[in-house]
Amino acid sequence: MTPPPAMSVADTMRPPPEPPDSKINEDLLSVMYHRLSPGYLLLLGATILSVVAAGGTWVYQVYIGLGIGGYTHPVFWGAYLITFVFWVGIAHAGTLISAILYLFRAKWRNAINRGAEAMTVFAVLTAAQFLGIHVGRMWKSYFILPYPNQRGLWTNFKSPLEWDTFAISTYATIAIVFFFIGLIPDFAIARDRAKGIRKLAYTALSLGWQGTSLQWKSHTRSVLHLSGLATPLVLSVHSVISWDFAMSLVPGWHATIFAPYFVAGAIFSGFAMVLTFFIPLRRIYGLEEYITEYHFDNIARFILLTGWIVTYGYASEYFVAWYSAVEPEQTSFWLRAFGPYWLSTWVMLSCNCIAPQIFWFRWARTTPWILFTVATLVNIGMWFERYVIIITGLSREYEPAVWGVYTPTWAELTLFAGSFGFFAMLFLLSIKVLPIIAITEVKELAIHDKAHGGAH
């Protein structure tokens, strides 16, 4: 039994009553104007520190060489690429929420869509850096761009890595534009309340927004059109990422299930990350009125659904490996579960397949600490999923004579930690300068509810 699709999910639980207009402004902007608490500063300091550590490691790596990673002869891709795929996956929930759910008019998205979009942008930025960290000669990485040059050199459009380049850059562009357009009316609200340098900044950022009906009309139109543009990207970007693997001939990689399975996995981890960030945020800044159990309930249902798709993906991989009767494929999958990386595989399976099953229960879907725990487990599980796919596939390939075992090194772990630091740092900074909950959209919902008597 699978949960019902998203559209009807929106109506299964009655949305809570919305607070009055002025209070909305007050509450939602208060996050920005909260005094900088010691806890916040400590957290920000920690994230900055980890980014500095990662930056230092990266500079050292560029200087000395990729050898500081744990690469071994058959395993040429390691923690950097895993982290890249992980963050690209995280980046998916934002666009799904703001574009697809927008098109489906799932109202529950309004309170979380700004945060999710911010996450998308930050996650894509984090992921994109890992492409540069991963390649051996990052100072030549612009070779991957098809720019006209006097040497007559061109890029190889057959390579999935070339597709990656386009997928990621397109996605980053759309995500940033989408994020910014949504922010314009809220910047205007912030502008109206701000003083000094902030006022100047918000004035510039709000692009002269006055809230006229013409402006609103254009705004709504552009959001709609951008949603239309962004919707295929939700499906295509991670499909393309999955083809990095599926197009190769590495056992455990070349599976046709990869595209849908990766997309589901991306949404799965994206939603988990939304929970990971919104649960503490809501608690700390007292946003219980805006981000409610109703939202959590819906997100949890999504996690349950995508969790099942991912589980199906795993099952399908194993089935096809067995059914194909191709010995290297079978051996690879058997060793995936019981060989050198059995622990990673079982971490992945328990976190991604078993942990979300608790969401069959409504109390679990509405209890923040359970949600937070499961979300964290899902994040861990999804990182391990990429680890399992990339590392086990490569370490047990066609040539038994050069089988080898990869273990991440301090450098890779520092950069991995730094990726979380970078992402969290951007998030922490953003809640102080951006309205992290879409004020206008929350209001819109409130007005909409009033007009319709709070019911459909």
Next chain:
Amino acid sequence: MPETSRRDFLKLVGVSAGAAAAAGCSDHVEKLIPYVVQPEGLTPGNPVVYASTCQECPVGCGLHVKTRENRPIKLEGNPDHPINQGKLCAKAQASVTRTYLPDRFLTPQRRGSAGLETTTWDEATSVVAKAIEAAGGKTHILGGNTGDTLSGLIDRFASATGAKRTIYDPAVSETLREATQRVFGVASEPIFDLSGADLIIDFGAEMLDTGPSPVEHSRQWSTARDVAAHNDGGARLVYVGPRLSVTASSADEWLPAKPGSEGLIAAALAGGDIAKAAAASDIPADTLRRLASALKKAKSAVALPPGAALASRRAVATAAAVLKLNVALGAIGRSVTIPPASDTAKARSSFANALALVAAMDAGEVDVLLIHDANPVYSLPAGAGFETALAKVGMVVSFATSKNETTEQSHFVLPDHAPLESWGDARPRPGIRSLIQPTLRPLHDTQALGDSLLSIGRAIGGDVAARLPTGSFRSVLEAAWAGAGFRQALKDGGVYTATPSAATGEGVGGELELAELTLSGSGEFTLLAFPHGLLSDGRGAALPVLQEIPDPITSVAWESWAEISLASAEKLGVEFGDVLEIETSAGRIEVAVYPRGGIRDDVVAVPTGQGHTVGWFASKEGQGMPGMARGVNVSDLLPAQVDEGGGRAWLTEKATVKATGRHRRLVALQTQDNKRQRKLGEAITLAALGDAGHGEPAAAEHGGGHDGPHEILVPFDPADDAADEQLQRAFPNELSVKVSDYRWGMTVDLDKCTGCSACIAACYVENNLPVVGEEESRKARQMAWMRLDRFVGEGFQELIRGRSFMGPNHEKLGDTDIRNSPMFCQQCGSAPCESVCPVYATYHNEEGLNAMIYNRCIGTRYCANNCPYKVRRYNYWDNQITKWPGQMDLGLNPDVTVRGQGVMEKCTFCVQRIQFARQESKSAGEATIQDGAIQTACQQTCPSGAIEFGNLRDDESAVSKKADDPKRGYAAMHVLNTRPAVTYLAKVTRGKVEG
């Protein structure tokens, strides 16, 4: 903001552009300076080749030293030389680096308070001369094998100064000389010619690896069993020995006899007591009877006597028994030549004399000790007590080229030239005289040994000077060659005539004292100290390439290991890499264990060659740990024991083996020997090969289920694959590209591959492959473009639980189904690496090569992931700067790009050689490149001729003909449809010898 004027703006632009340009400059500027006066016969960019002689071991193969702009960069065999006929082993290939080693002495040295200090030649010569004068007759000269004329000069020096001379070279078998003396009355080393043999019994001689003449014997063996020429499969090889060695892996039958019982077996096969031999050797009497009857039936059988590993205290009797077996087989005169005795240094080498010298040193009878071409502190067994005796010698003078354990204890070092800087000659066997000529001006302030001795003699003056020849060593050499045509010999490498025979037929010896082996000490194990295939007696340890190339059997590099059987390992409770403590009556070592099936339960085997405490590569100095030993020296476990003739006995000890509870991760490059029935290292039985009815490929042997239901049954022709054809197929109307005349291809005959690794060494030197060192090798990040995969049998789908670094070992006692499969870029027609490279750093060229553009590579490493053969190597570091210490960069091949940090690299089929041949062919006005004009480095050196290279589009080319083999030919992992240009020819399983 103040207004910026146009002027200011332009200034700003100028300054920033200048700054940007300056930032782009590196801090050292290199200039290309042309010759002011161009040397005669030298065209910059063209190689100059000199003929010379290899001095890495006493075999004395002929060399062609390829130099570029006066730097030797590559050694190749001299095709005219009768011993090696153009081929070389791995040791010789790697030895070009000796010239450039960071260990070399740059100047003469004298011991001061802070160790060795620089001195001048004048000072060193006069001090040493005075010391020799003062010592009277108490001067001794200790040396290894040296060239002929040089040896004569040393003799003259010794007689002029009253010094006594001792020659000991661990690589020379005086045991065999003594045995020949007993059996034939001639003290010489017999020469074995296997080319006409049809049954060869190798009694632990390791004829393909560390034997009496491995390059020559590999060639003869492979000719004798070439299935193209012999319908019956040609010569059979039977190996007798306790361990599945390189030779045993290529044998048709392996008798894992108890070590020390070889003499009894030989005697039994010659018509002696089979029951006694069976009891002593652990080999069933039936097997011996079968073998004896096979020998009777054989038209041309030959037996080779044991090498150092099996030299017990009765080694002479054992070797004599094998020689007598040859007499019984009628092999003398047919496959075995007994040359006349000679007086070369090689023929005078004696371990007993070395021990006598140690005794004299101990007794205070040696005041001055001159040491040349030897490293006795390392190579003599611990039990000989050389080091303590050395402390009693007043002055120790070493003539070593590079630092070693002995120079560390010397008072003076008068450094000799490196071999490639020296004049000299060699007489490796009667009838063959070859020259050694310098190929570059000495790089450092060194002096030839001969000249050093001459100048010491002249410094002593008086009668001594008068009794020495005038002029330099070179003039002495020229005088020695006066009648033999020195100029012509320089060109040919020497003067070659047939080896004369001094004994025929029957032999003269009486009964042999053969008995079961008795060993000293207690313990359950017999200690087998076997010569390392690459490092030999330790002289190879200084050469980085030899350290880096994994041992062909265990794939261990840079370290020592101890082999014990799987059953013994289980009994001791140890696994791969656990550290064992091995103790004998003479000493104790700790070494990591390599458990394997291919060794007797009662034997613990440790290779020689490691355990150096001095040397950049030989010890751990290059890893920043000077003085730290690399691996262990197995000589530390051995007392000074001799055989009946005074030769060195290695097989004398029982050993106690204990687990220490510690573990180290051995550097082992190959962790699985199970090929899982994948299409790699295939084999075909002789019966299937002879069966004319079925033209099925080798794979069909094994039930056809090899690659599952996805086997590609439609044969492909790699000759069809080149870039322009693909384009033409895609755009038939739009492109009119010229179809290339060439599709380069290769065949590798697995039936001939012995696993000697000479190809790998040649590839390292030819293609500037960096040596990554121990720690990087442990991470399997070696840069070898060519590696040796070694599988045991056909394998099976094996599912191993848990995280184990080393897979199970599948060798079995007595089983020789070993598949050596050299693996390198297959230059696929449909290459998985090409399509995934986003920047076209690897692409298909019009001659079918997977070309690499190093400058274009950004290091995504996708190509390496997608290569099913895993032949691509990645530069994780700036290997080209960090991995060439000393002057090693001078030996780089200027025709091959050195690769930078972050770049992928792989085999290119020696594209530089293809281009060179193309130029030559154009200059000669030929329409196409002649078949055979291009020889890749691996092909060129392969002693057994297993590799063929050429144009697949030419139906008449040698490679095309071989590649068309319908039964033995197969493409590795064909199921992936990569369409490789490399065709492997399956190994032929001949089965056990029929009685």
